[in-house]
Each structure stands twice: as structure tokens, then as C-alpha cells.
Amino acid sequence: MNAVAIEAPTLGSGWSLWRRQIAGILRLEIKKNFLSKRALPMYLLAAIPVVIMMMLALFDRGMRRGVRTNFAEAMIVFSNLHEGLILRTVIFFGCAWIFMNLFRGEVVDKSLHYYFLSAVKREVLVVGKYLSGLIASCTLFLLTTAGALFFLYLPRGVQANLDYIFNGPGWAQITDYLGITILACVGYGALFMVIGLFFRNPIIPALFVYGWEWLNFLLPPMLKKISIIHYLHSLVPVPVNEGPLAIIGEPTPQWIAITGMLIVTAIVLFLASMRIRRMEIHYGGE
Amino acid sequence: MEAVINIPISQTAKESVTAEQMIVFEDVSKFYGEILGVNRVNLQIAPGITSLVGPNGSGKTTLMNLMTGLIQPTRGRVKVLDYSANDPEIFFRKVGYCSQFDSFPAGHTGYEFVYSYLRVHGYAKNDADRMTARAIERVGLTEAAKRKVAGYSKGMRQRIRLAQSIAHQPSVIVLDEPLNGLDPMARAEAIRLFRELADEGLHLIISSHILHEVNKMSDRVIFIKEGYIKAEGEVQGVRNELEEHPLQIVVRCDQPSFLATKLFAEPHIVEVHIHDDRKGLFVKTRNTDKFYDLLNRVVVTSDLNIETVATVDNDLNAVYHYLIGARQEGE
Numbered sequence: 001m002n003a004v005a006i007e008a009p010t011l012g013s014g015w016s017l018w019r020r021q022i023a024g025i026l027r028l029e030i031k032k033n034f035l036s037k038r039a040l041p042m043y044l045l046a047a048i049p050v051v052i053m054m055m056l057a058l059f060d061r062g063m064r065r066g067v068r069t070n071f072a073e074a075m076i077v078f079s080n081l082h083e084g085l086i087l088r089t090v091i092f093f094g095c096a097w098i099f100m101n102l103f104r105g106e107v108v109d110k111s112l113h114y115y116f117l118s119a120v121k122r123e124v125l126v127v128g129k130y131l132s133g134l135i136a137s138c139t140l141f142l143l144t145t146a147g148a149l150f151f152l153y154l155p156r157g158v159q160a161n162l163d164y165i166f167n168g169p170g171w172a173q174i175t176d177y178l179g180i181t182i183l184a185c186v187g188y189g190a191l192f193m194v195i196g197l198f199f200r201n202p203i204i205p206a207l208f209v210y211g212w213e214w215l216n217f218l219l220p221p222m223l224k225k226i227s228i229i230h231y232l233h234s235l236v237p238v239p240v241n242e243g244p245l246a247i248i249g250e251p252t253p254q255w256i257a258i259t260g261m262l263i264v265t266a267i268v269l270f271l272a273s274m275r276i277r278r279m280e281i282h283y284g285g286e
Numbered sequence: 287m288e289a290v291i292n293i294p295i296s297q298t299a300k301e302s303v304t305a306e307q308m309i310v311f312e313d314v315s316k317f318y319g320e321i322l323g324v325n326r327v328n329l330q331i332a333p334g335i336t337s338l339v340g341p342n343g344s345g346k347t348t349l350m351n352l353m354t355g356l357i358q359p360t361r362g363r364v365k366v367l368d369y370s371a372n373d374p375e376i377f378f379r380k381v382g383y384c385s386q387f388d389s390f391p392a393g394h395t396g397y398e399f400v401y402s403y404l405r406v407h408g409y410a411k412n413d414a415d416r417m418t419a420r421a422i423e424r425v426g427l428t429e430a431a432k433r434k435v436a437g438y439s440k441g442m443r444q445r446i447r448l449a450q451s452i453a454h455q456p457s458v459i460v461l462d463e464p465l466n467g468l469d470p471m472a473r474a475e476a477i478r479l480f481r482e483l484a485d486e487g488l489h490l491i492i493s494s495h496i497l498h499e500v501n502k503m504s505d506r507v508i509f510i511k512e513g514y515i516k517a518e519g520e521v522q523g524v525r526n527e528l529e530e531h532p533l534q535i536v537v538r539c540d541q542p543s544f545l546a547t548k549l550f551a552e553p554h555i556v557e558v559h560i561h562d563d564r565k566g567l568f569v570k571t572r573n574t575d576k577f578y579d580l581l582n583r584v585v586v587t588s589d590l591n592i593e594t595v596a597t598v599d600n601d602l603n604a605v606y607h608y609l610i611g612a613r614q615e616g617e
Contacts (some may be wrong), residue, residue, distance in 0.1 A: 008455035009413040011379065017408045024405030028391065031402075036393045110389035113356055117385075118406045119378035119454070281356040282318075283387065 011119065021120050025128030026135065033101065034136040042097055046140045049086050050147035057151040064155040071156065071164070075173070078152050079238040082177060086148065087184055087232055088213060091141050095188035096206050098137050100196035102129040103276070110283045123273040130193055130269060137185040145181045149174060169237070176237040183235070187228040187261050190268040197275045217242040221249035231257040306368045308332060309353060309458065309489060314362035316348055322513040323348035327362070329518065331491065334505035335484045338493040339606060345513040346493040347386065350460050353491065354383040366458055379407075384451035386462040388443055390435045396446045397422065397431040400453050407454055421453035422446075426475060440467035448476070458489040465494055477503045501602040509609045516609045524609075525600045526574060531608045532556040533574050534598035537581070538566035540591045548584050552576065566593075574600075 011017055033039060056063045067074045106112035115125055153161045153170075164170040191209065195202045213229045224230045224247075233240065234251040235258070242248075252260070309331040316323035324345040338346040351357045352364050355371020364370070369377045390399055400421055404414035422431045425445040430438065435446060444467045452459055461480075465473050473496075480503055484490050494500050500507065501521065509516040509524070517524045525533065539545060542560045546567055549555045554573035561567060571577040574597075584590055598604075 008379075008417070009409060011408045013375070017375075020408040020410070021406060024402070024408065027405060028402045031398075032391045032393060038392065109392070110387045111391050113383075113385055113387060114391070114403055114450070115406065116356060116374075117354060117378055117381075117383050117451075118403055119375050119408070120406060121375050278358070280358060281351065 018121075018124050021124050022128040022131060025115075025120075025125065026132045029102070029129060029132035030136065033098070033105070033132070042094055042140065045090055045094055045097075046144045049081065049090060049144055050151065052081075052085075053148045053151035057154045067152065067155045068157075068160075074152065075238045076241075078148070079236055079240050081148070082145070082180075083229075083233065083236065083240045086141070086145060087180070088229065090144060091137070091181065091184045092188060092210060092213065094141060095133075095137055095185060096192045096202075099130075099133045099189045099192035100202045100206065102133055102193055102196060104196040104202060107283065113281045116279075116281060122276045122279075126193075126269060126273045126276050130189065130272075133189050133193065134185055137189060138182055141181050141185060142178055145177050146174075149177065173237045176235065180232050180235050183258065183261055184228070184232055186265050187231070190265040190272075191228065194268050194272050194275070197272055197279075218247060220247060224249050225252070228261070231261050305365075309367070309491070310365045311349075311352075312363050312365075314352060314359045314364055316352060316357060317360045323357075324352070324510070324513045324515075327515055329508065329515065331489065331506075331508075333484070333487055333489050335480055335490045335492060335503055337500040337504040337507045338491065338510060339495075339497065339500055339507055339602070339610075340510035340516075341610060343512075344510045344610075346510055347462055348513075349508075349510065350383070350385075350462050350491065350493065354381055354460055356383075356385075378456075379454065380456055381458045381460065382451035382454065382456035383460040384447050384462065384464055386466075388440070388447075390443070393434070393436075395432050395434050396427055396438065396442075396449075399435055399446060400450045403450060404453055409454075417453050417455070418449075421449040424452065424479060425449045426472070441469060441472055444468060445472070445476075452483070456488075458491070459483065460491045462493050463495065464492060465496060465499060473499065497602050497606060507602065507605075509606065511610050517605075521602050521605055522600060525605050528605070528608050529572055531599070531604075532570040532572050533577075533600055535569045535571065535574075535577065536566060536594075536596050536598060537569065538593040538595075540565070540593075541588075542567040544588070545581075545584060545590060548580065549577075552580060568598075 034042075057067075063074075066077075103112065106115070116122075120128075153164075156164070161170070165174065192202075192206065195205050195209070199205050213227055216224055216227045216229050216233075219227075230249075231252055235254060309329070311327045311329040314327040315325045322345075327349065338349060340346050348357070352359055353366060355364075355374065355377065366377065367380055369380060371377050371381075391402070394402065397418060401414050401418040404417055405411075409417065419428075422428055425448050427442060427445050427449060430442060435443065438446065444464065448461070448464060451461070464480075465476060468476060477499060480490050480492065484505065492500075492504070504521070506518065506520050507524070508518045517527070537545065538561075542564060546558045546560055549558050549567075549569060552571075554571050554576050555569065556572060557568075557570040559568040569577065581592075581595070585592060599608075
């Protein structure tokens with residue numbers, strides 16, 4: 001071991017520093033959480049809808065015929081699959097895994113103190129970690145949604161699809177589903193990050209949220225609005241039938257749904273920042 | 287509560303440094319629920335190597351965690367070089383902490399581990415590369431830097447954490463048991479590095495169980511027991527203040543009876559025993575300075591020949607024993 005004194009370079013301050021710090025956090029988080037073996041279950045979860053759609057497209061004659069003869073009905077089937085499987089299950093649990101682990105996982109691994117001992121404002125750390133989760137979840141679940149749509153369209157053939165996409169409602173539907181996927185990641189991501197910060201065992205509150213989201217169709221209109229799925233449901237291009245027991249509420253206008261989700265996300269991130277500012281390292285008690 | 291022995295050994299240092307160069311604890315207490323971490327700690331720590339010694343659970347790590355903002359005081363306030371950990375963007379440019387947590391982010395090599403957190407600090411790629419290489423070189427891990435940390439030995443993990451804590455070139459380095467897991471050669475190297483860093487004007491706050499190594503490297507020592515600071519200062523100064531434990535000195539000479547007669551006339555002499563071989567004596571005194579003055583006078587004014595003079599209990603081990611009550615683990 002030897003010591004040679006050298007001058008530390010200056011770091012600067014303000015937005016330019018925060019941008020570099022967030023980039024540093026993103027780099028570390030992506031490598032640590034999303035390019036490692038521990039991400040494998042998440043990739044498998046994300047692949048489920050694509051594999052289902054691929055199997056139907058390749059091996060189910062009835063589905064292929066239905067898609068070719070009555071695409072509007074096929075879209076309704078897809079819409080149910082998107083909301084029931086992709087939104088309510090894959091994205092929900094995927095986001096729970098990704099975002100709850102951003103802080104809680106580090107506490108379990110006893111590595112959060114490295115961040116807390118870096119010259120980074122804790123608010124910047126929250127933003128950096130949230131963005132890393134968002135990038136990972138959006139990338140993954142956009143691929144899931146796009147892959148499922150691809151196999152839905154596959155049996156129709158190239159020409160019919162090009163017509164549907166560029167001369168029909170196809171393009172709007174695709175962008176709507178992809179947009180809803182992003183919004184779901186934004187909303188569920190913020191929610192699960194906060195749950196991971198406030199609860200020592202976040203599984204129980206996550207399961208409560210899961211139940212609440214699933215039972216949303218049974219809730220009175222006022223309570224429906226206290227959920228993420230309600231706003232996402234309001235945005236789907238092909239309406240989903242929630243069944244005979246559903247209590248029908250007025251759908252939220254698109255601009256309110258999107259703005260509201262973003263505002264709620266900002267508030268939730270603010271709460272996370274407040275929490276993380278006061279957070280102490282007590283690994284022994286975890 | 288017993289009075290804290292606060293020896294102004296670092297007085298010269300404290301007088302010449304300003305609050306901006308000190309680590310200051312002002313009436314700091316930390317409770318974990320109803321469990322006491324540390325209580326009513328008042329400290330002013332000047333640059334140099336300061337060691338924290340005390341038994342397990344005495345509050346050493348709590349003090350270090352308070353110093354670095356990993357935990358917040360229940361009462362009082364902590365300032366490091368006049369900065370507060372509540373402003374991490376500035377604070378952690380000045381402070382590095384090598385904690386006892388032997389854990390790492392998954393999948394990283396030693397180099398990536400150090401480099402990644404420098405990027406989190408906000409350093410540009412080239413700067414981070416240069417600083418990483420320098421820090422790893424300082425701890426002697428250059429050859430293993432490209433290997434995964436998961437494959438490191440305990441000593442290597444200790445060293446890479448040390449590299450991570452000094453890589454951003456802080457002015458204050460807090461090291462919780464930094465010699466744990468190191469082989470004797472690496473310990474000597476680490477101590478040499480600590481000495482060099484201290485000589486550069488840095489603060490090093492070190493906790494250790496290995497008292498003879500603490501004795502060798504420290505400029506001052508803080509003794510802590512059950513959450514209370516028992517004493518602080520240079521070991522010799524703390525020892526001199528322990529009046530209930532007179533200093534024990536062995537003198538080998540040709541006329542022990544004559545010397546004993548002279549010593550008994552002094553009020554600060556507590557006890558004298560002449561050795562069985564009648565070639566020396568064992569003395570207990572409450573005032574070392576007066577004892578040595580007397581000894582000098584006797585030597586000058588008589589034909590007494592002294593072979594050796596040695597203190598028996600003025601080292602860190604003895605002070606620890608008197609203050610804390612038992613020898614440390616590993617001693």
C-alpha cells in the first residue's frame with residue numbers, strides 16, 4: 001500500500017452535477033439489477049404473454065381463422081388479455097419486483113450505505129433509482145406488449161396488417177397500448193417504490209394493492225378512482241367488458257387520467273424523498 | 287456517572303486548528319428505542335489518527351455511524367469540518383467511511399465497485415478511472431482489481447472497501463475495524479498507509495480491537511464503554527490522570543535500599559518493594575514527573591548506578607484495563 005497525494009477533481013454543482021450523478025446511479029442499477037442472474041424471473045414473467053400469443057398464433061387454427069375473418073373480435077380478446085394478464089399480472093408483479101427492490105433489496109443485501117455515503121442528495125438518489133426502474137420496466141414490458149401485438153397481427157399477413165395499421169385504426173391502437181404500458185410502469189413503479197420504503201415486509205401491502213386493483217370493477221365509482229387500474233382502464237382503445245357484476249362508472253377523460261397519474265406519481269416520489277432523507281442504516285434490525 | 291477524563295494532549299493541535307478542521311460532537315446522544323447507543327458525548331477531534339477503543343457493544347460503531355450520518359443523533363449535533371451530514375452533496379466530498387458491513391453490490395469486480403460509486407459521486411469517466419486506479423494501487427490490489435469481488439478473500443474485501451472509502455480523496459476517513467481479516471503483512475502496510483494519510487493532514491478515525499496496533503499508530507485514543515466516553519487524549523496523558531491507579535515503575539540499580547529510603551520520603555510514592563535479588567526495586571507513584579525529578583537528583587548527588595528504568599503499566603493495554611475493566615478480545 002502506498003500513498004501519493006493527488007488533488008481531487010472538482011465536481012461542480014446544480015443540474016449538471018445531478019445529471020451526471022443520475023447517470024452514475026442508472027449505470028450501477030441497470031448492471032446490478034437488470035443485467036444479472038437475479039433478473040431472470042422477471043424476464044420469464046415478461047415473456048409469458050408473448051409466449052401465449054405466439055402459441056395461439058402458430059398452433060391454434062381457430063384463433064388464426066378468427067383473426068383473419070373478424071379482427072375486431074380478436075382485438076377484444078387481445079384487450080382482455082392486455083388488461084387481465086399484461087397490466088394486472090405481468091406489469092403489476094414485474095413492477096413490484098423491480099421497484100420494491102430498489103431500496104428494500106439494497107437493505108437486504110446490506111449495500112445501501114454505499115449510496116448514503118456518496119456525495120449525492122438523497123432526492124437525487126430517489127430520482128436516479130426510480131428512473132432506473134422505469135427504464136428497465138418500460139423496456140421489458142413494452143417488448144411484452146409489442147411482442148403480444150406482433151403475434152396477434154401475424155396470422156393476418158403483411159398486406160392486411162399494413163392496411164390496418166396505416167389506413168385503419170391499427171396505429172392508434174398500438175400507440176395506445178404502448179402508452180398505457182408506460183403509464184402503468186410509471187404509476188405502479190412509484191407506488192411500489194414507496195411501499196418498499198415504508199414497509200419492512202412489503203409483500204403484504206403489495207398483495208393488498210393487488211386485491212384492491214382486481215376488485216376495482218366491484219367498487220363504487222368514488223372508490224374506483226383510488227386505483228391505478230381505473231385510469232389505465234379508461235385509456236384502453238378497445239373497451240374491456242368487466243362482467244355482469246361490475247359497477248359501471250363514468251370513464252375518466254384521457255387528459256385527466258394521464259395528468260392525474262403523473263401528478264400522483266410526482267406526489268408519491270416526493271413522499272419517497274421525504275422518507276429517504278430521514279432514513280437510517282440499521283441492517284441488523286432488518 | 288463517572289467523570290470523563292479529557293486530556294488536552296492534543297492541546298497543541300487543538301489550539302492551532304479551527305472549528306473548520308475539527309470533528310465536533312456536542313452533547314450527542316443516540317438511543318435505539320429504549321436501548322442506549324451513546325450518551326452525552328462531547329468531543330473535539332483534531333487531524334491525525336484517533337482510535338476508538340472499547341469492548342463489543344460499547345458504542346464505537348454508533349459513534350462512527352453518527353459521524354457519517356448513517357444514523358441521526360437523538361439529541362445534540364455532530365459537525366465534521368463544520369459540515370453536517372444533512373447536506374450530503376458537500377459532506378461526503380470530505381468524508382469517507384469504510385464500515386464493517388462486508389457486503390457489495392452484486393456482480394461487480396473490485397475495479398467496477400470503486401469506479402461505479404465514483405461515478406455516482408458525479409466524477410467524469412476519465413477522472414473516475416484515474417482515481418479508481420490510484421485508490422486500488424494504494425491498497426495493493428491492482429493485480430486482483432479485474433476479478434469479481436465475490437471471489438475475493440476476506441482480507442481482499444477489506445482492502446477493496448478501504449479503497450472505495452478513500453478513492454474520492456476525502457479529508458476525513460472513518461474506518462471501522464479496518465485491520466480485521468488482514469494478514470500481518472497487510473496489517474503493517476495498512477498501518478503505514480494510515481500514517482501517511484495522517485501525515486498529509488487528514489483525519490483518520492479508527493476503531494480496532496488490536497490494542498498494540500492502536501498503540502503503534504494512534505495520535506490519540508478515545509476510550510468508550512457502555513455508551514459513555516471514559517477518556518480521550520494521548521495514551522500517556524490519560525494514564526497520568528488515572529490517580530486511583532498509581533504508575534508502576536521498575537528500577538534496576540546497585541543500591542536499591544538507599545534509593546528506597548529516598549523514595550519513601552516523598553508523598554507521591556505509594557509503594558516500594560525491593561527485589562529478592564537486591565538489585566532493583568518496584569515503585570508505585572502518583573506523580574511520574576516528580577518521581578523522575580527525584581531519581582535524577584539522587585543519581586547526580588550520590589554514587590547510585592542505575593541499570594534500567596522501565597514503566598510497567600503506562601501502555602494502552604494497562605490504560606484500557608483500568609478504564610474499561612478487562613482486556614480486549616484478541617489480546
